[in-house]
Amino acid sequence: MLLIHCPYCEDDRPELEFSHAGQAHIVRPTDMDGLSDEEFEAMFFIRDNPKGIILERWRHSMGCGRFLNAVRHTVTDKFLKTYKAGQPRPTDKDIEDLLK
Amino acid sequence: MADSITAERREIVAGFKFANNAVSIEAAPAASRTNLRATTAGAKSFGKSISLELPTIMHETASKAGRHALKLGPDEWLLIDTKNINDSMVPRLANKNFSAVDISHRNCAFVISGAGAANTLNTACPRDLSLAAFPVGTCSRTLFGKAEVVLYRTAKDTFRLECWRTFATYVRDYLMDGAKDAHI
Numbered sequence: 001m002l003l004i005h006c007p008y009c010e011d012d013r014p015e016l017e018f019s020h021a022g023q024a025h026i027v028r029p030t031d032m033d034g035l036s037d038e039e040f041e042a043m044f045f046i047r048d049n050p051k052g053i054i055l056e057r058w059r060h061s062m063g064c065g066r067f068l069n070a071v072r073h074t075v076t077d078k079f080l081k082t083y084k085a086g087q088p089r090p091t092d093k094d095i096e097d098l099l100k
Numbered sequence: 101m102a103d104s105i106t107a108e109r110r111e112i113v114a115g116f117k118f119a120n121n122a123v124s125i126e127a128a129p130a131a132s133r134t135n136l137r138a139t140t141a142g143a144k145s146f147g148k149s150i151s152l153e154l155p156t157i158m159h160e161t162a163s164k165a166g167r168h169a170l171k172l173g174p175d176e177w178l179l180i181d182t183k184n185i186n187d188s189m190v191p192r193l194a195n196k197n198f199s200a201v202d203i204s205h206r207n208c209a210f211v212i213s214g215a216g217a218a219n220t221l222n223t224a225c226p227r228d229l230s231l232a233a234f235p236v237g238t239c240s241r242t243l244f245g246k247a248e249v250v251l252y253r254t255a256k257d258t259f260r261l262e263c264w265r266t267f268a269t270y271v272r273d274y275l276m277d278g279a280k281d282a283h284i
Contacts (some may be wrong), residue, residue, distance in 0.1 A: 001226060008174050009158055009240075014226035016243055062243045064158070064173035 004058070008066045021057040021094045023047045024069045025089045051075060053095055055082065057085070071095060109186075112208050112268040118276050122216025122283045123276050128209035132181040134189045138198030139175065146198050149191035150179070161239050161252060170239035170252055178239075178250055178262070180209075202257065210263045210275060213258040216282030221251070221259060223278030231256065245274045 003012040029035060029043060029084040046090040050052060054074055059067050071090060081090065090098075109130060119178045134148055140156070147154040147169070155162045162169045166183035179189055190200045207229035212220055218229040224245040228234065239252040247267040252260040263271045 016226050062248055063241055065176065065241070066173065 002008060002079070004070070004079055005082045006060045006063060006066075007068055007082050008060065008064045013060065013063055017060060017062040019059050019061045021059050021067060024055040024057045053080070053099075055089065058082070104111070109205075112265040113210075113272050116210075116272060118279060119214075119278055120283045123214040123220045123279045125279060126211045126219070127272075128211050129182065130185045130204075131209065132185050132187055132189060133202070133207050133262075134179040134200050135202045135203050136177040136179060136198060137175055138177070142196075142198030143177065145193075146191070146200065149193065150189050152208060155266075159238050159240050161237050168252070169240075170250065172241050172250065180262070187194045196251075203265065206264055207262050208268045209263070210261045210271065211254075211258065212261060212275065213236050213255070213259060217259055219282035220275060220278040221261070223281050224274050225249075225251070227251070229253075229259075244271055247271050247274075 002015040004015055004018050005012050025042075032040075035043065051074060054072055056070050056072055057067055058070050059065070067085045069083050069087070070079050070083055072079050080095070083090075111127065111129040111130050116125075118125045136143065136154075138146060143154045143156075150167060152164045152167050152169055153162055154169045154177055154220055158171055158174070160171055168180045168182070170178040170180070179205060181187070181189055185204075188202045188204070190202055221244065222229055225242055227240070227242050229251075234240075234251075234253055236253050236256055239250060241248065242251050243249070244261065244263070247263055247270060249267075249271065250262040252262070254260055261271070
């Protein structure tokens, strides 16, 4: 079983306690009315599906109940890093360092 | 004038008892329970109203005179009163800086004790329940089978398991199955 580090519980917890909550760092536009249909579609429906690193939201739903962000490798399923919701997106260099 | 009605409290698994060589499982007596969501200041003022200082560190607990406060999340506490079981702990204050909900009748609890208590729980709970990882006085929301539960280690070999009453029969049967495995 995978152990996922919860930044709120500050501990490794079994994956069964967590639920996936989609891609992280999706910024909602402040001016929703100004979007064209294509722009709205891209913002609302289109998500990355990379082979490799992805930034995701997870929720420690059967634990502290908090949403958190994770850097996960989609091939190895490895969680490289988790951090609190609201914290800045890791830079490309941060992610490169995590892969070393 | 209409006669007043007294509602009879019916616990879902009242009187349940099971024991083998390794573990004994009992339904805990009825209790009063409150779920509290609050800021640090809110938790302080709520703690004053029930004269129990609420824990501030995640997964820690505080107990006094039959009252237990369990810190489940950064801003969430579960409060259990095993003495005044029919009294709500929600204070009647005008200015509330917290959200407290009486959940006395939503939850029920099991007490699992004995040398095989952790093994019994581990048949359906993925958490590390060794004393090093889950010391006495620790609490946590977690999973038991498919049910959301709150575990509270009250002694080295004793756990209190709080679950929703709708899950109670499922949890009870699963615990008995687990107890058979822990017994081997």
